[in-house]
Amino acid sequence: MDLFEIDETRRMSREEAAARLHALADALARNNTVEFERDGRRITVRVPDEVDLKIEVEVGDENELEVELTW
Numbered sequence: 001m002d003l004f005e006i007d008e009t010r011r012m013s014r015e016e017a018a019a020r021l022h023a024l025a026d027a028l029a030r031n032n033t034v035e036f037e038r039d040g041r042r043i044t045v046r047v048p049d050e051v052d053l054k055i056e057v058e059v060g061d062e063n064e065l066e067v068e069l070t071w
Contacts, residue, residue, distance in 0.1 A: 006038050021067075047071065 012020075027034045033044050048071050056066040 006036055 024034065028047060032048070033046050035042060035044050037043075047069070051069045051071045054066075054068040054070070056064070056068070058064040058066075
């Protein structure tokens with residue numbers, strides 16, 4: 001299977017970022033899959049009932065909040 005990777009950084013308002021996170025959270029809560037599309041290709045990612053959640057916060061010259069799900 002070919003690697004399908006999305007690594008995108010976009011500047012948006014805090015509210016827009018929250019809306020995207022809400023949409024992802026809603027998809028995870030409703031289904032065991034989430035869909036992503038990039039360059040005309042669509043992929044459905046199956047997410048199991050249990051995942052590892054990692055939250056990382058870095059505060060310094062630049063601040064960062066990173067949320068990662070793995071399984």
